Amino acid sequence: MNAMPEAIASDAAVFSPAGDVVIDCNLSKVFYGDFLAVRNSSVPIEKGKITGFIGPSGCGKSTVLRSLNRMNDLIPIFRFEGHVKYHGQDIYGKKVDPVVVRRYIGMVFQQPNPFSMSIYDNVAFGLRLNRFKGDMDERVQRALERAAIWKEVKDKLKNSGLSLSGGQQQRLCIARAIATEPDVLLMDEPCSALDPIATRQIEELMLELKESYTVALVTHNMQQATRVADTTAFFGVDISQGGRTGYLVEMGVTRQIFEDPQEELTKQYVAGEFS
Amino acid sequence: MSEIDLTLLANKQTALPSLHRQFLEPRAMKSGFLTALTWTIAALGSIPLFSVIYMLIIQGGARLDFEALTALPPAGFEDGGGFGNALVGTLVMVGIGGVISIPVGILAAVYLAVLGPHSKLAKTARFVAKTLTGFPSILAGVFTYAILVITFGYSALAGGVSLAVLMLPTVVLAAEEAMRQVPQKMTDAAYGMGCTRTQVILKVVLPTALPGILTGVMLAVAGAAGESAPLLFTALFSNYYISELMEPTASLSILIYNFSAMPFDNQIELAWAASLVLVLIVLVFNILARLLGRPKY
Numbered sequence A: 001m002n003a004m005p006e007a008i009a010s011d012a013a014v015f016s017p018a019g020d021v022v023i024d025c026n027l028s029k030v031f032y033g034d035f036l037a038v039r040n041s042s043v044p045i046e047k048g049k050i051t052g053f054i055g056p057s058g059c060g061k062s063t064v065l066r067s068l069n070r071m072n073d074l075i076p077i078f079r080f081e082g083h084v085k086y087h088g089q090d091i092y093g094k095k096v097d098p099v100v101v102r103r104y105i106g107m108v109f110q111q112p113n114p115f116s117m118s119i120y121d122n123v124a125f126g127l128r129l130n131r132f133k134g135d136m137d138e139r140v141q142r143a144l145e146r147a148a149i150w151k152e153v154k155d156k157l158k159n160s161g162l163s164l165s166g167g168q169q170q171r172l173c174i175a176r177a178i179a180t181e182p183d184v185l186l187m188d189e190p191c192s193a194l195d196p197i198a199t200r201q202i203e204e205l206m207l208e209l210k211e212s213y214t215v216a217l218v219t220h221n222m223q224q225a226t227r228v229a230d231t232t233a234f235f236g237v238d239i240s241q242g243g244r245t246g247y248l249v250e251m252g253v254t255r256q257i258f259e260d261p262q263e264e265l266t267k268q269y270v271a272g273e274f275s
Numbered sequence B: 001m002s003e004i005d006l007t008l009l010a011n012k013q014t015a016l017p018s019l020h021r022q023f024l025e026p027r028a029m030k031s032g033f034l035t036a037l038t039w040t041i042a043a044l045g046s047i048p049l050f051s052v053i054y055m056l057i058i059q060g061g062a063r064l065d066f067e068a069l070t071a072l073p074p075a076g077f078e079d080g081g082g083f084g085n086a087l088v089g090t091l092v093m094v095g096i097g098g099v100i101s102i103p104v105g106i107l108a109a110v111y112l113a114v115l116g117p118h119s120k121l122a123k124t125a126r127f128v129a130k131t132l133t134g135f136p137s138i139l140a141g142v143f144t145y146a147i148l149v150i151t152f153g154y155s156a157l158a159g160g161v162s163l164a165v166l167m168l169p170t171v172v173l174a175a176e177e178a179m180r181q182v183p184q185k186m187t188d189a190a191y192g193m194g195c196t197r198t199q200v201i202l203k204v205v206l207p208t209a210l211p212g213i214l215t216g217v218m219l220a221v222a223g224a225a226g227e228s229a230p231l232l233f234t235a236l237f238s239n240y241y242i243s244e245l246m247e248p249t250a251s252l253s254i255l256i257y258n259f260s261a262m263p264f265d266n267q268i269e270l271a272w273a274a275s276l277v278l279v280l281i282v283l284v285f286n287i288l289a290r291l292l293g294r295p296k297y
């Protein structure tokens, strides 16, 4: 790694948020096999806030997000250098069980992925997994209500989760993820399959969720980032080394990123000059 | 102004293509010819199938009564009798075959589909299973003869084991295929909820794949019920009801084989009735496979 271009060298400016950091994520290199997918990205996730990840397709937003709860462990060729600390504990530490990490740090995926079970069982799945002993019906209903889908499914809780429309499935997946009340919720473009009304409902849900949880949100929709994210991380793609390596260009309070970006790349991106 | 519009419209209408079916067009004629051809061949192909079923019902139906289903096989010139012991023997041996091959097959499939799909062991096992599905069934009998019958003698257990050898590859391959069909995004979701690998397999992969697994199991069972070659070498035959697993045991397929070659009308009639029962057993398992194989969600 010699002679890095000026613009990239300056991205070392690390964002340090004012509040508590729940996940201190510092990825110096992320590889898929020999392919360097992401480098030099330090993305602190602040407690009780929504942290938005934006950037062009393929810049590694999902990769960074998935490394926050060790979902990347499922990809055998994944490898990284750096650290990810959750409340100060290194989640990639030798004694750490990734299964436990994922119970605290839940995830909603880009593609809706309900289980082939009834709607009720989908939402109850995580609760049963955690041997929840309380009023299951009430928790399921509350999760579905918060995910803005209760009214549509309350009369068919026994139907298959797969019988719902794509947008409904995604809201069901959100209900499933929040039913267990994880500490942090990772959302990878959760609204990409939704219509504008459902999208607004999910956004309201996110704003409500951050009262009690911490959310990290990948989005392609910049309006969405401005509407819900407190902090925004902008990733870019560096093609100077021959490959297509993603890296954190700039991170800051959302308003500042959109109104007063410090980096030329960010300026161009938020102005819609490249995709 | 309006006049011009009208003429334009008229022009357009004459230029519109006809959407009616043109029977004499070459494409339509070719299509019609091929459709007729496939119909004819399909009809020809089902003639043997329907004649077998017809014969079975006509010839076997006449003797299919309570006595035939429960009585012991008659001797030489005796009248009446039945194949109750053979029916029970077939069910017992298919049962043994299932008890061995279904759990082993499903566990092997879990390994092939989920735990180590790309390992050397998995590739070898998959190749062997595929080869074994085309394996002549008599070899399963010879194999079991060598490992069990030589030391322990002819028995229902040996018969069941030889059927298990035949059922195993079908169960493994069907179960593996069914588990592979479970979308990765579903297992990702389960891992994302904080499932261990065991939980992912037990709570998501197996339940989702269950209909496909059951279809494979039922097909294996139906196939085994009709086998006679492996039983010749392992269970042989008996004129009595089975009383323990380590003695020679009757089966429908062997009874049909024996009786159909006898010079007595009574035995030949019973062979027909037994064939009909065997076909009905296979039919019941196939229907069960369809019913259970229907996805629940």
Ligand SMILES: Nc1ncnc2c1ncn2[C@@H]1O[C@H](COP(=O)(O)OP(=O)(O)OP(=O)(O)O)[C@@H](O)[C@H]1O
Residues within 6 Å of the ligand: A032, A035, A037, A056, A057, A058, A059, A060, A061, A062, A063, A064, A075, A244, A246
């Ligand atoms: N499982 C994988 N194996 C190999 N390479 C991968 C894998 N997943 C992602 N990549 C590569 O890593 C890079 C970053 O991908 P990632 O999915 O993180 O991008 P993204 O920013 O989320 O894109 P999008 O906005 O299109 O979802 C891409 O070049 C991609 O090809």
Ligand SMILES: [Mg+2]
Residues within 6 Å of the ligand: A061, A062, A063, A110, A188, A218
């Ligand atoms: Mg992505």
